[in-house]
Amino acid sequence: MKSHRLARVSEVVREVAASTILFEIKDPRVKNVTVTRAEVAADLQHAKVYVSIMGTEREQQLTMHGLASAAGFVQTKIAAQLTTRFVPHISFILDEGVKKSIEISRLIREEQEQSRADAEARAAAERSEQPDSAEGSANRAD
Secondary structure, eight states, X not given: OOHHHHHHHHHHHHHHHHHIIIIIOOOTTOOSEEEEEEEEOTTSSEEEEXXXXXXXXXXXXXXXXXXXXXXXXXXXXHHHHOOSSOOOEEEEEEOOHXXXXXXXXXXXXXXXXXXXXXXXXXXXXXXXXXXXXHHHHHHHHO
């Protein structure tokens, strides 16, 4: 299958899955979900929908269970949009990329703040070690 057709099918799967999860799934377990990407197999039999879930580990597990039980519903919505012979079997995969990038940003920000504080402390120490120029000139006049 041509790669551009596969990319178009993947994009349709991602869009339909995202809108279905956001607006149509009524399961209270499914919340704080962002569909990051979708990968469709070359034979259009299987699709992996990668989702990012904000919350604790327990909330993520509950949401993944809710998504697994709603996979058939999402697949039905995808079937209504696709005009292919096969409708891919949907599986949801937790995408840790967004969470890891937030954690890396936090670590970088903390390191920058620490280095800024260290630089200010060094500058203050250097100022306290050097005699003031006004005091030095006053002492020489005596």
